[in-house]
Amino acid sequence: MLPVQKDQVAANGLLAFLLTRASREYPDFTKLAQRLAELYGASLNADVSKLGDVQVLSISATGLSDRLTLNGEKISEALANLLCSVLFNPLLENGQFPRESFLQEQRQTLEMLDAEYNDKRIYAKQRCEELMCAEEPYGVGRCGTKEQIAALSREDLLPAWKRLVETARIEVMAMGDCNTTRIYELFCQAVAGLARGEVRHCTTENVAAARTVKNEVESMDVAQSKLVMGFRTGIAIPDSRLSAAKLMCTIFGGTPHSKLFLNVREKLSLCYYCSSQLNSMKGIMLVQSGVETKNIERAKEEILAQLQQMKDGDFSEDDIIAAKKSLCNSYKTLADSLGGLESWYLSQTFASTVRSPEESAAEINAVTKEEIVEAARLVSLDTVYSLIGKEGSAQ
Structure with a gap:
């Protein structure tokens, strides 16, 4: 490293x-x-x-x-x-x-x-x-x-x-x-037997909140336009609030039961796909979607509206239970492959305390709705990137 x-x-x-x-x-x-x-x-x-x-x-x-x-x-x-x-x-x-x-x-x-x-x-x-x-x-x-x-x-x-x-x-x-x-x-x-010197210090800079919103539009000859929105969460390894941030991201757009999937994709049909992903090391959350060019602005507005609902606590106990089950199941399946375990423990090398997947699942199950809302309220929009293409079928 x-x-x-x-x-x-x-x-x-x-x-x-x-x-x-x-x-x-x-x-x-x-x-x-x-x-x-x-x-x-x-x-x-x-x-x-x-x-x-x-x-x-x-x-x-x-x-x-x-x-x-x-x-x-x-x-x-x-x-x-x-x-x-x-x-x-x-x-x-x-x-x-x-x-x-x-x-x-x-x-x-x-x-x-x-x-x-x-x-x-x-x-x-x-x-x-x-x-x-x-x-x-x-x-x-x-x-x-x-x-x-x-x-x-x-x-x-x-x-x-x-x-x-x-x-x-x-x-x-x-x-x-x-x-x-x-x-x-x-x-x-x-x-x-090596001539080892001073080991270089490996750290990561984490920006707590977006200062301004950056927008960029790029045009290419592609069949399906892409909209990617980058958010700062203010929470990253080794922050103790990370479990709440993971649940927030999962309820927001991490599963087929999430707000983005059910509303932006299914109910409003604004995207071919729409999901969120949390980078625990950098404390950033990306929302990725494939859209028709004419729907980009509407999709962006609805994604932000769904995030506001997270900040307002507008999600149910059933949503929390489903998100917890999804995350805990993903932790359980890590043991099914050596590659999964390798990735898990590699990320743990930067944590203050090394935790097993089972220990992290227990922490996920202990998170309350109030903690999830608190994590959502820290999220701020940083960057909006649009790749504009011609209208056509999904690629």
């Missing part, structure tokens, strides 16, 4: 994917793939994301449970060693990352950004966040811009790797049927 910095995110993002291609121990993609095959078809993956104003570079290995191996092999230990190999002993040629590997990952990263641009729902959400947080680190894309990626040279990657191993905050997560103690020991041994 590293603080989001505009001049470093592109190199950091590309580096995460590049590291999974080879290491000194496995000096080409074929040898690395062969090793994964030997480990009962294990997989090695990379991802880049943001947690608030923090850039998260994730490299993960997934494999068979130790107890299911044919000859008692310690798959979890082997995967831990493999991760240490690609992270801390990368393959270098003449003191730089291999040119061909760099060029391939650069091309694939550009293609990934193109795919996000072509998905206008994703694009509209990202544009609203960029506009909303233009003066904050969060306004920078998780991998930077296409121009930044294209401008990189392979000589930029080695300094980025050194910066990573010397100053990044390192979190090790071991999940599933494995020897977590041994995995921790192996990573401690690997890190002990």
Whole structure:
């Protein structure tokens, strides 16, 4: 984990994917793939994301449970060693990352950004966040811009790797049927051999309330217009009122029983879809909708009207019960996938107290209507982004 910095995110993002291609121990993609095959078809993956104003570079290995191996092999230990190999002993040629590997990952990263641009729902959400947080680190894309990626040279990657191993905050997560103690020991041994400096402090700037409302309209040749409204909630990790804010967002637009779905979409037919999502790290709430161009203003007015009803306490006990059940069920299903648990505990690294999904469900169930109303009254409109397209069928 590293603080989001505009001049470093592109190199950091590309580096995460590049590291999974080879290491000194496995000096080409074929040898690395062969090793994964030997480990009962294990997989090695990379991802880049943001947690608030923090850039998260994730490299993960997934494999068979130790107890299911044919000859008692310690798959979890082997995967831990493999991760240490690609992270801390990368393959270098003449003191730089291999040119061909760099060029391939650069091309694939550009293609990934193109795919996000072509998905206008994703694009509209990202544009609203960029506009909303233009003066904050969060306004920078998780991998930077296409121009930044294209401008990189392979000589930029080695300094980025050194910066990573010397100053990044390192979190090790071991999940599933494995020897977590041994995995921790192996990573401690690997890190002990690094030239670690002062670990960079990872914090997130949270703006309590909108100062002014920003409006932007963009035109493209798309079949369905998009309306994204960004709100400041004044509540973010580690605020004790976060459970109330989550319930407020869920009743407002988080489920098929929510105000936005039942009224803006179903009753008034103003949107093809309309939902709200809370970013607990940044304390911002986005309302995303797909609309016909002629209905944008009406949809915006009705979304704000439904928010005002939340502030006025105009929702029932049944609404609260349904929202609590929805959130608690989502916490229960986290255990169904290792990826879900990983995401949960990764976000918990910035909380004042690490809570399990079960503990958080208990907190949700203890929230009162008055606390939900109080959370709603803190919400303020910050940014309205409209992507205007031609009339037509939903895309």
